[in-house]
Amino acid sequence: MRAALRCRDLAHRYGRDVWGLRDCDLDVPAGRVVALVGPNGSGKTTLMNMAAGLLPATTGSIEVVGDTPQARLDRIGFVAQDAPLWPRMRVGDVLEIGRCMNPRFDAQMASDRIERLGIRPRSRIDALSGGERAQVALTLVLAKKPELFLLDEPMANLDPLARREFLGSMFEACSGTGATVLYSSHAVAELERACDYLIVLRGGHVRLVGDIDDLRMQHRVIRGPVGWLDRGGWDVVSEQTMAGQTTALVRRDDTLTLGPGLQDASPTFDELVIGYLVDGGTARPQEVFA
Amino acid sequence: MIGAVWRQHRGQALLAVIAVLALCLLTFIYGLSAEHWMTGYSRWLGQLSAAGCPPPDAHSGVFHVRSAATCSALKDRYPGGLQPSFGDRFHAAILLSQYGLTIAFALIGSLIGAPLVAREIEQRSHLAAWTQSVSRRRWYVTKTVALASGLMVLGLVAGLANGWLQRRLVSGDITSSRWSWFSSIDLALAGEALLAFALGVALGAFLRRTLPALGASLAVFTLLLLGARWAVLALTPTSSGSASTAPPGSWILDPGTASAVAYHPASQYAALQTVLLLVLIVVAGAVLLSGWRATRDGAV
Numbered sequence: 001m002r003a004a005l006r007c008r009d010l011a012h013r014y015g016r017d018v019w020g021l022r023d024c025d026l027d028v029p030a031g032r033v034v035a036l037v038g039p040n041g042s043g044k045t046t047l048m049n050m051a052a053g054l055l056p057a058t059t060g061s062i063e064v065v066g067d068t069p070q071a072r073l074d075r076i077g078f079v080a081q082d083a084p085l086w087p088r089m090r091v092g093d094v095l096e097i098g099r100c101m102n103p104r105f106d107a108q109m110a111s112d113r114i115e116r117l118g119i120r121p122r123s124r125i126d127a128l129s130g131g132e133r134a135q136v137a138l139t140l141v142l143a144k145k146p147e148l149f150l151l152d153e154p155m156a157n158l159d160p161l162a163r164r165e166f167l168g169s170m171f172e173a174c175s176g177t178g179a180t181v182l183y184s185s186h187a188v189a190e191l192e193r194a195c196d197y198l199i200v201l202r203g204g205h206v207r208l209v210g211d212i213d214d215l216r217m218q219h220r221v222i223r224g225p226v227g228w229l230d231r232g233g234w235d236v237v238s239e240q241t242m243a244g245q246t247t248a249l250v251r252r253d254d255t256l257t258l259g260p261g262l263q264d265a266s267p268t269f270d271e272l273v274i275g276y277l278v279d280g281g282t283a284r285p286q287e288v289f290a
Numbered sequence: 291m292i293g294a295v296w297r298q299h300r301g302q303a304l305l306a307v308i309a310v311l312a313l314c315l316l317t318f319i320y321g322l323s324a325e326h327w328m329t330g331y332s333r334w335l336g337q338l339s340a341a342g343c344p345p346p347d348a349h350s351g352v353f354h355v356r357s358a359a360t361c362s363a364l365k366d367r368y369p370g371g372l373q374p375s376f377g378d379r380f381h382a383a384i385l386l387s388q389y390g391l392t393i394a395f396a397l398i399g400s401l402i403g404a405p406l407v408a409r410e411i412e413q414r415s416h417l418a419a420w421t422q423s424v425s426r427r428r429w430y431v432t433k434t435v436a437l438a439s440g441l442m443v444l445g446l447v448a449g450l451a452n453g454w455l456q457r458r459l460v461s462g463d464i465t466s467s468r469w470s471w472f473s474s475i476d477l478a479l480a481g482e483a484l485l486a487f488a489l490g491v492a493l494g495a496f497l498r499r500t501l502p503a504l505g506a507s508l509a510v511f512t513l514l515l516l517g518a519r520w521a522v523l524a525l526t527p528t529s530s531g532s533a534s535t536a537p538p539g540s541w542i543l544d545p546g547t548a549s550a551v552a553y554h555p556a557s558q559y560a561a562l563q564t565v566l567l568l569v570l571i572v573v574a575g576a577v578l579l580s581g582w583r584a585t586r587d588g589a590v
Contacts, residue, residue: 014589052421054590074423084414086298093297100293101422137418144423 002066004030004148004180005051009060012046020046022204024060028182028197030147033175035191035212036184037273038201044184045081047201048152051182052078065147074102077146077179079154083137085125091136092121098140110143113173131155131162135169142173149174149181163190192269200276208276212269221271223247224262231259238275249275291424291432299402299433303440306398310444313394317448317455320383324458327379331368338364346371376462387455392474395445395483396511402437403490404503407585411498417590430582434491438574441487445480452479468559469541473519477563481570486511488574492581495588514573522566528552 010024021043028034038044049055050062053069053076064072085094091114099105114121117135125133134154141149151170155163171194174181185191198215200208208215219237222228226246229239233256239248249267258264267275296303338345342354343361346368355361368375377384407430410416420426453475456468472478489507497503524543529536532549536542539556554562 049590052417054417054420070425073421073425076421078417078421080414080417082414084417086415086418087413089298097294097297098422100297101291101424103423140418 002030003027003063004032004065005182006063007047007060008062010047010050010057010062011059012050012055013058019204020055021050021201024206026199026206026209028180028199030065030180031178032197032211033171033181033195034183034197034199035188035195036182036199036201037186037188037191037277038184039186039277041203042201043204044186044201045152046204048078048080048150048182048184051148052076052150054078074104074144075147076150077141077144077148078150079134079137079141079152081153082130082157083134083154085133085137085140087124087126089125090121091119091123091125091128094125094136094140095121095143098143102144104145106143106145110139113139113142117169129162130158131166134158134166138166138170138173142177145177147179149179149183151181151183153185163187167194188270188273198273200273202277208272212272215272216266216269218252219267219272219275220250220252220264221247221267221275222250222258222262222264224259228259228262232256238278240278291428292436294424295433295436299437302402306402306441306444309394309398310448313391313448314451316386317391317451320380320386321455321458324376324380324383324455324462327376328458328461331372331376334364334367372462380459380462383455384459387452387459388470388474391448391452391479392482392515395441395448395479396486396508396515398444399441399483399486399488400490400504400507400511402441403487404494404507405500406433406437406491406494407581408494408498408500408503411588412500420590426586427582430585434488434578434581438484438487438578441483442480445483446477449474449476449479452476467539467541468556469554472523472559472563473515473566476560477567481567481574482511482515484574485514485570485577488577488581489514492577492584495581495584498588515570518566518569518573522562522569523554526554526562526565529555 005026005028007024007026010026011022012020014020024043024047036044036047046055050057051064051069053073062069065075066072069076095107095110095114098110099107111121114136117132119128119132119136125136128136137154154170155166158166167190171181175194183191183195196212198208198210198212199206222234223245226241226244229236229246229248233253234248235251235253237249237251239246241247249271335345338361341360341364342356343364344351344353346365407416410419419429452471456471456475460468468475473482486507489510490503493506493510494500494503497506523541528543530550530552533542533545533551536551536553537555540553542551542553544552
């Protein structure tokens, strides 16, 4: 299996002592749609920027489609947070720039897509709505025919309706190419339908990584009266107590039996992600699952 | 890649070409006007001598004045004679020719250079520009080389136009020397446009903001140009001789004593200006290189 993105002991330090990302080991298999989830400042953008060749690794190594990001720029489709483009430029000129700067650029596909979306090529970028600008940025990237899409919250400033619209067309367009998609967001729910692979970052560390179905298999959500956790030998990821009930996300362990009054269920995507995002529990930073 | 540069900078390029053509037109108009003025002046001299009046620069002598009234009427047309009345009439042209074009190219170069990296970072479009299939180095090299070449061509055109104007202006006897135009005609403007552009690019990459980079590059440009000009004129080999034997049109650096002065003869003008251009190119190249370092190493 060829890894679309491979990180070994990767770290990036901003200035003297601010670590954007530390001890990052990842192997993202090719062809997956990956949700990269984490709170603000967790290292999502740092990882994205490093994968896009914009930031150097302070230590460790990062490989995209088998080589360094700088050597693989033509295989990477990067859309940064809020999809920035040249505000004073016309849409047609932006696509023309794409054609001039990318040898495999599909100019026909790009102009067709813009037309289908109802965006006028004569419009200036700063006259477009946020959703339209994100679409132009996505079109620029799609026409490049990348093997790895790096989409760093391209719709952070869109309204919910525009988000839904954009998300649908984005995943349809990206996954139609058979390429790997790495999509970062802290809005969890909208990722569930589209993604089949999950990376959770927290405080610059990788907390969880793997196929979503596998991860749901490997965890349980157990609920019971306060205090049940003290009896168990459960490996707790996180716990929450509310109205006399303690709910915990634990690592599945078939050797342990459920005590009386305990209910258990397979975690939903949300429970899994939130469980690894919140503080607490006995969980250590996780080793790689996949 | 060159097509992308054109798409992004054609507006700027068009404005710069219009500005430079307007300046060239202005030098052309001033030059024709100076020629016209000189024709009028010679005709006036002819009229003076036909009427037997003393020429404007005569302090004493014997003249066969035919009509005192005619002489006093003619005399007031060019008060003070050639130099004062020409200087008065072409004051603005001389300022434009000696300083104006240098200032204009400092501005044009900085205005195009400062946003090159800084504006991209300000509007975050560098994230799009640097993640196309072209490496950041090639992006930087193509952009700077293409824009710098264009600016140098414009500088050369303006320098030649200004050289043409300068020859018309010195006919007005305001100075016997081209050295006052050393850094504003012929090759000089091309080097200055390049230096201002390079400073704008590099300071923009360091400061990451366009406006501060613009101000800083104009300030540093002034210092570097004065320094380069001084170095080229003062540190190159000079001729020496007595003040009276220095050929006309020489530039006397160091008045020394009357018997021994250091000077550049007029014949060295072109060579020294070439040296100035080369010095400006080398300095600008070093500045652009440090601008690349800042572009490569700066956080995104």
